[in-house]
Amino acid sequence: MSQLLPYQPRIENRPNLVPSLRAGHIPRPRLGEALLHAECRLRLLWAPAGSGKSFLLRECAQHCPPEARLHWFDLKDRELGEAGFLQLLADALGLARADLAAVQVHLEQQQTPIWLMFDDFPHFYDAHLDSCLNRLLQSSSRQVFWWIASRRRPTCQLARLLLEGELFELGTAELALNFTELAEVLKRQRQTALLPEIDNLLAQTGGWYAGIRLRLHSVEHGQLLAEEAGNALVKNYLERELLDELPEHWRQALCALACLSSFDAPLCEHLLGMGEGTQLFRQLYECGAFIEALDSNDRQFRVQPVVAAVLATRVAEGPKKALYRRACQWFSGREEVRQAIEYALLADLPEVVASLLQHITQDRLLHGRGMARVLHWRNELPESLLASTPRLLILNAWALALSGRLDDAEECAEQLQRFLPQATARRQREMLAQCQALAAKTAYHRGQAPVPGGDLDAALDHLAEGAWAQRLMLETMNIEMALVEGRMEAFQELNRNAVKLAREHGSLVMEAMLVLQHVQLLKIRGELVRAESLLKRLHTELSNAWDGEPNPLRGRAQLCRGSVLLQLGRYPEAAVCYQAGLQECLDCEDPAAVWGYLGLAELEAAEHDLTQAFARLAEAERLMQYRRITEPVYQDLLVVAYGKLWLREGRYERAADALEKCLQQYRGPDGRKPPYGSAELIQRMELLLALAQTACGRDVTAQIEAMLQQALAEGRRVLACELWLGLAEAQYARSQQGLAQRALLDGLALARQIGLADVERCCSQRNPGLMRWGREALSEAGSSAAALLLSQRELTVLEMIARGQSNQEIAENLFISLHTVKSHAQRINIKLGVSRRTQAIVRAKELGLVK
Structure with missing residues (x-):
């Protein structure tokens, strides 16, 4: 196939002159070559006016093979019915008769190639014309090649031609310039x-x-x-x-539809007139009046945005608001609250907006862009309306709390006091429970742990049965606290019960929130492959549920998957997930967007672009401040991120000072708790502080060893791996070579078992000499699982466990304390990725560590 060339002069087998290409036309080799390569009898280009169909047809005409005859039919501005169409064909083919039978016989008997190119085929529906074209298409010889450019798709048996491989078509999407x-x-x-x-x-x-x-x-x-x-x-x-060719009532209908974000046939019937609205819509759609389908089922449509804004200006303000009022009524009757509210705002009906807002339940805030919409709508309403009913205040307070605007949420919740006392004792308890639920929510996000018998417990005891969404949101706080405190079995029990409640109410969004919490546990345990698989499935389910509309939980799933991929060392994939999740959270005004900025900054640091990493963190802080997100939601996350970058730069004292100051807020019985979704923030701050202090020449081996024992006891395998490497760095700095080697080998063995490529990278960047030494030691030790995973003492303890000996018996036989045996058992379980001694035995036999 040759490249598309400039138009060539007419030669003998071109009896009908093809119009020349005008100066400044846009060549389309991508489409032209696809059309010329298609092995079929019908090539159909159908799209609205100005889509470049005529130019593309002219380009293809230049490549008509020499052995083929080409007939060009310019049908623009021609009144053409069945008879006119047959007459054109008869004249071009040199036939004495212009009836269907004569043309049909001639085309059936055609033995040499012939191209019939119709530019601007009539765009108003004509049943007789389409029937005639269909009969000719079905019966013509395989030597007859039809090229049709039209604003509409002719009502022929195109599906049959497609199945037979005889149709190649380009629509609006394909004809758009890329x-x-x-x-x-x-x-x-x-x-x-x-x-x-x-x-x-x-x-x-x-x-x-x-x-x-x-x-x-x-x-x-x-x-x-x-x-x-x-x-x-x-x-x-x-x-x-377009408009000059349409009847007046068609023009009015098209401009009215251009004012709508989307529509379907029943809405058209309601807005454009009973008995004729659907017909008008279909007529406009079929004649190529810039109406496009929004879904594969052809149920929802819109006027293409590029022309909708222009056509909408032809509708005066009064009729436009009347149109919006009727659209609002329509969607209200169908209980489609979001669309009803949007049209009520456009119709300037704030009281109606306030009334409709009360139909939105709290779980709906996390559906699609629900939270962002409520925040937008509240900006459009006067304060007096927003505070006019308890339901409105509760909805707005939850939206503000979920978006991280805790000060605004508390101010909103305080106004509920105006509606107390309630008329009955039951309603009084339920109202107080809502106040306590909001108080517990905002307090938790400020870092205040729930206390027994406090607002959280009281709210859970008295929330109404219909307030199951608020109940689940409160339960996530209890679940998170179990994870923070290392109560893993309690975490799993609470999580299972909450998932059951979410499923009872058919709430995918609340179940998704709980799945993301479960993923936190998997990440802490080092089950990264399983975590990624779960996140991919969750992303698919959320995408299918909302047809690709931005959703905060899908954004969080992407961000969480990005963090897993980063740990696994799959940096390009992690960057894609972080970017997608960040954009989705930004679209939904979810404060979890900060995780996206932090993840991208970490990836940029991995690429040694510290300048961009610092800029990314500054961008995150600016966004949080601009959106009035309360500092406890994000500030300490930024401190940790800055601390990592300062360590990379060698600014150890600055990192240590910032981390020490931040940690002071978390120490003591009344210390703050980490922000939601960051269950190990305190431990990671302490580890970073220890690394900074090590670099400053201080001895922190005892602190790291204590942290390591705690991590092992709680089953925090990823943290334990990082602590082992940190301990090796501290011991190496103190010239404790043997201890450093053992800690380094433990950390590297576990890192490679879990797949923590990023942990090795970070340690290599901080201490390349230590890591070279450790890898050489691993290489010398050999590639056996025993050498890589367990020390000799741990292997001995494992063999005795496999023989059925108790901890006390092992202690007596090895002349060590019971506490030491338990420590060895914990380390064995961590390294083998199990939680019980029976599982350790099975896993050890699989690896060939014991017989």
Whole structure:
């Protein structure tokens, strides 16, 4: 297949002159070659006006093979029914008769290739014309090749042709210019100054061929003019190419639909007139009036955004608000609250908005962009309306709390006092329970642990049965505290019960929140592959549930998967997940976006781009402040992130001072608790502080050993691995070579068993000499599982466990204390990835450590 070439002069087998390509047209080799390579009898290009169909057809005409005859039919502005269509064909083919039978017989008997190219096939439905075309398509010889460019898809037996491999079609999406094509256009037109604006230009035009050309006509001094200037050209184009051809009531209907974000046939019937609304919509859709389907089932539609904004300006303000009021009524009747609220706002009906908001339940805040929408809607309403009912105050307070705006949430919750006392004792208890639930929620996110008999317990005791979503949100706090305190069995029991409650109410979103908590446990235990698999499945389920709409929990799942992939050393994949999760959380105004910034900063640090990593953290802090997120939600996470970067830079004293100051808030019985979703924050701050102090020449081996014992006792395998490596660094710095080697080998063995490639990388960056020494020791030790996993003493203890000896018997036989035996058993379980001695025996036999 040759490349598409400039148009060649007409030769003998081109009896109908093909119009020449105009100066400045945009070549489309991507599409032209696809059309020319297609092995089929019908090539159909169908899309609205200005999609470049005619130019593409002309480009393809230049490549008609010499042995084929080409007939070009320019049907623009022609009144063409069945008879006219047959007459055109008969004249072109040299037939004496222009009836269907004569044309059909001639095309059936065609022995040599012939191209029939129809530009601008009639875009208004004509049953007789379509039937005629269908009969010719079905009966014509395989030597007859049909090329049709039209604003509509003819009602022929296209499905049959497609199944037979005889149809190749391009629609609106395929005909839209892509990034590469637009860049080529700008280069050809010597407008390279606009190359940085390609994304903006594509967003404004949707890749619409005519829209791009019109926007480029509005260029001044290498800059795109204001969008209004481009819209003025689009408006003139649409009036000439589309609106002038439509009957008046069609024009009015199209402009009304352009005011809507989306619509379906029943809504059209309601808005455009009973008995004719659906028909009007179908007629406009079928004639290529820039209406596109939003789903694969062709149920939801919209006017293409590039022209919708222009067409909507033709509707006066009064009729437009009346349209929005009727749309609001329609969606209210169908209990589709979100759409009803959006149209009530457009119709300037704040009282209706306030009334509708009361139908939103707390679990709905985490559906799609529910939380962001409620925050947006509250900005559109006067304060008096927002505080007019308890339900509105409760909804807004929960939205503010979930978005991290704790001060605003508390202020909102305080206004509930105005509605006390309630009329009955039951309602009084339920109202007080809501106040206590909000108080517990905000206090927890400020770092205050729940106390027995406090607001959290009281709220759980008295919340109404219908407040199951609030109950689950409170239960997540108890679950998180169990994880923070290392009560792993209690965590699992609480998590299972909460999942059961979520499933009883069919709440995927609440179940997803609990799954993310379970993933935290898997990450702590070092079950990273299992964690990633669970996160991928959760992402799929959430995507299927909301058709790809941004969702805060799906964003969190992406961020969590990014952290798992980072630990596994799969950095490019981690970057993709972090970027996707960050954008999703930003779209939903979820404060978990800070995790995305932290993850990307860590990846940039891994690439030795510390400048960009620091900038990323500054960007996170700026966003949190701009959105009025309360500091305890994010501030200490940033301190840890900055601490890691300062260690990389060698600014050890600064890191130690910042971490020590931060840790002071967490020490003591009344110390703060870590923010939600960061159960090991305190331990990681202490580890970073120990590393900074080691670099400053201080002896912290005792502190690290104590932290290691605690991590082993609680089954925190990833943390234990990092602590072993940190202990090796501290001992190496104190010239305790033998102890450092044992700790390093323990840490490296566990890291490789779990797959913690990032832990090795971090340690190598901090202390490359130590890691080289450790890897050489591993290499000398050999590749057996025994050499890599367990010390000789641990192997001895394991063999005695496998023989059925108790801890006391082992202590007596080895002349060591019972406490030492238990420590060895804990280390064995951690290294083998098990929690019980029976599991350790099974795992050891699988690895060949014992017989």
